[in-house]
Amino acid sequence: MKGRAFLEMWCKLPDAPESFSKGFHNAVSGSVDWTAYEIPFRLEKGQKPESIRLQVTIEGAGTVWIKDITLTKVPLKGAPALPKGHGKLIVENRHPRAELKITVISQVDVAKMLGDAFKLLQPREFERLSLDPEAMGLKLPYVAEASLRPGETWDHSLLEGQYEIRAVIWPPSGVSFPRTAFRPPPQRFSIAKDAETRLRFGDSSP
Numbered sequence: 001m002k003g004r005a006f007l008e009m010w011c012k013l014p015d016a017p018e019s020f021s022k023g024f025h026n027a028v029s030g031s032v033d034w035t036a037y038e039i040p041f042r043l044e045k046g047q048k049p050e051s052i053r054l055q056v057t058i059e060g061a062g063t064v065w066i067k068d069i070t071l072t073k074v075p076l077k078g079a080p081a082l083p084k085g086h087g088k089l090i091v092e093n094r095h096p097r098a099e100l101k102i103t104v105i106s107q108v109d110v111a112k113m114l115g116d117a118f119k120l121l122q123p124r125e126f127e128r129l130s131l132d133p134e135a136m137g138l139k140l141p142y143v144a145e146a147s148l149r150p151g152e153t154w155d156h157s158l159l160e161g162q163y164e165i166r167a168v169i170w171p172p173s174g175v176s177f178p179r180t181a182f183r184p185p186p187q188r189f190s191i192a193k194d195a196e197t198r199l200r201f202g203d204s205s206p
Contacts, residue, residue, distance in 0.1 A: 144158075
């Protein structure tokens with residue numbers, strides 16, 4: 001195998017676009033002997049998929065042999081704990097054919113973060129210096145970006161606070177020439193610690 005090959009599992013839920021899981025972390029390259037590979041797909045309680053399909057994506061050139069495919073249902077394990085003071089952002093691209101690029105922006109209070117860390121590590125020195133992180137007013141922008149194909153979901157842990165998301169929606173190739181991007185108005189949202197915030201694109205946007 002020149003390049004790499006990996007598994008993909010696609011799942012279709014009622015009244016929802018097809019979602020997928022990709023096995024980038026367990027890709028095949030070069031020459032290998034028969035090996036067992038698996039790819040997970042998480043379903044919440046009560047979700048019943050209409051269809052599940054497995055496929056192999058080859059990025060490069062070569063031959064992949066497959067045998068003994070099994071589909072196994074296992075209980076959900078506990079979700080990994082979020083970092084202290086963090087919540088989770090979940091973004092869904094519900095456009096059936098359009099690509100979605102998102103940018104998440106916030107102002108991170110670096111002074112407060114450094115002050116809290118310094119106070120934790122050196123409490124007596126902190127009191128002696130009488131530091132006031134809020135008065136320092138040092139803030140830096142925090143930016144996270146992602147590109148989502150049709151039906152794809154992206155999740156990311158964020159510090160508790162206020163954020164803004166900017167989206168660019170690209171129609172599929174061949175729909176128009178030149179391709180014209182649609183930019184919805186920026187959307188503000190909040191992240192609460194130990195909680196999920198879910199944003200969907202494609203339910204009502206063109």
